[in-house]
Amino acid sequence: MPRLYGGRDTHHHVQRILTAPVMKAKIIITPKKAVLDPQGKTVQSALEHMGYAGIAGVHVGKYLEIDLNGGDKESTRRQLDEACHRFLSNPVIEDYRLEIE
Amino acid sequence: MNFAVLQFPASNRDQDALHVLSNVFGHTARFVWHKESSLGDADAVIVPGGFSYGDYLRCGAIARFSPVMQAVKQFADNGGPVLGICNGFQILTEAGLLPGALIRNRSLQFRCEYVFLKAATADSPFTNQIPGEKLLRVPIAHGEGCYFADPDTIAKLKANHQILWQYVNAQGGLASGANPNGSLENIAGVCNERRNVAGLMPHPENACEAIVGGTDGRLIFDSLIAWFKNKGAAKAA
Numbered sequence: 001m002p003r004l005y006g007g008r009d010t011h012h013h014v015q016r017i018l019t020a021p022v023m024k025a026k027i028i029i030t031p032k033k034a035v036l037d038p039q040g041k042t043v044q045s046a047l048e049h050m051g052y053a054g055i056a057g058v059h060v061g062k063y064l065e066i067d068l069n070g071g072d073k074e075s076t077r078r079q080l081d082e083a084c085h086r087f088l089s090n091p092v093i094e095d096y097r098l099e100i101e
Numbered sequence: 102m103n104f105a106v107l108q109f110p111a112s113n114r115d116q117d118a119l120h121v122l123s124n125v126f127g128h129t130a131r132f133v134w135h136k137e138s139s140l141g142d143a144d145a146v147i148v149p150g151g152f153s154y155g156d157y158l159r160c161g162a163i164a165r166f167s168p169v170m171q172a173v174k175q176f177a178d179n180g181g182p183v184l185g186i187c188n189g190f191q192i193l194t195e196a197g198l199l200p201g202a203l204i205r206n207r208s209l210q211f212r213c214e215y216v217f218l219k220a221a222t223a224d225s226p227f228t229n230q231i232p233g234e235k236l237l238r239v240p241i242a243h244g245e246g247c248y249f250a251d252p253d254t255i256a257k258l259k260a261n262h263q264i265l266w267q268y269v270n271a272q273g274g275l276a277s278g279a280n281p282n283g284s285l286e287n288i289a290g291v292c293n294e295r296r297n298v299a300g301l302m303p304h305p306e307n308a309c310e311a312i313v314g315g316t317d318g319r320l321i322f323d324s325l326i327a328w329f330k331n332k333g334a335a336k337a338a
Contacts, residue, residue, distance in 0.1 A: 088158070092194075092251075
C-alpha cells in the first residue's frame with residue numbers, strides 16, 4: 001500500500017506503544033522423561049566437573065514468551081494450548097507448560 | 102516418471118535430487134516451491150534435505166505448515182509415493198505422515214560421513230530392488246537424526262515391517278558402533294503403515310554416481326521406479 005504521508009508510520013508506532021501487550025504467555029518446553037536428552041546429560045556432567053554438588057539431573061528445553069494484545073483469557077489459553085500441541089511443541093518428544101499472566 | 106522435488110527456504114539437497122533423477126535416471130523432475138498448493142502431474146514426491154526455515158523451533162516444524170505440504174498430505178492420502186531425505190524425513194515426521202521424531206544425535210556431534218545401511222524388508226516401493234544381504238554405502242550429514250518413538254510405536258513398526266533401513270557395520274551386523282546418531286533399533290528410515298510414504302536420514306541422492314564416491318544409493322530410486330512401472334503394468338492388464 002502506498003504511504004500517503006510521512007506521519008503515518010509514526011502514528012502507528014505511537015498507537016502500538018499505547019496498546020502495548022497487556023498479557024504475556026510463557027511457554028516452557030522440556031524433553032519428555034523417556035526421551036534421551038544428550039544436551040542435559042552433557043550439561044550435568046560439566047556442572048559436576050566444575051564442582052557443583054547435589055545435581056540429580058539436567059533437562060535442556062526451550063522457553064517462549066508471547067506478547068498478547070489482551071482479550072478473553074480463557075479463549076486465549078485455549079488457542080495457545082492448541083498452538084502448543086500442534087506446533088510449538090512436538091508431543092512425541094516434548095512436554096510443555098503454558099502460563100498466562 | 103514425473104518427480105516433484107520440493108523446495109523450502111534453505112533446502113540444499115534439492116538440486117542434487119533433481120540432478121540425479123533427471124541426469125542419472127533420465128526421468129522428468131521439477132522443483133515445486135513451498136508456496137505452491139499443487140503438485141501438478143507428479144507421480145512421486147521427493148522432500149529433500151537441507152535446513153528448511155533455518156531449523157528454527159524444531160527441524161521441519163515450520164515447513165510442515167507450508168501450502169505445498171497440504172498438497173503432499175493429499176497426494177499421500179491418495180496412495181502417491183513420497184520419499185523424505187534427511188530434513189525431508191524430519192518434515193514428514195513433524196507433519197504426522199511418518200511415525201516418531203528425530204532428535205539431537207546422542208553424541209551431540211554433527212555427523213558427516215559414510216555409513217552402511219541394510220534394507221530390513223524388500224516389501225516397499227523404496228526397497229524392492231535392494232537384495233537382502235546388500236550393504237548400501239551412503240553418506241549422512243546431520244546433527245538431529247536420532248530416531249525416537251515410544252515403545253508401543255517401535256513394537257508396531259517392527260510388527261508391520263515399517264523399519265525400512267538400519268545402520269549396520271561393514272559385516273552387516275546391527276552393532277551399536279555402527280549407529281551414527283543413537284537411533285532406536287539402529288533405524289535409518291521408516292515407512293508409514295500404508296507403505297507409500299518413507300523417510301531416511303542418509304542421502305541416497307549423493308551416492309548415485311561413481312565420480313562422487315559410489316552408486317549404492319541408486320537402488321532406492323531403482324526401487325521406486327520399478328514399483329511405479331509395475332503399478333502401471335498392473336493397471337494396464
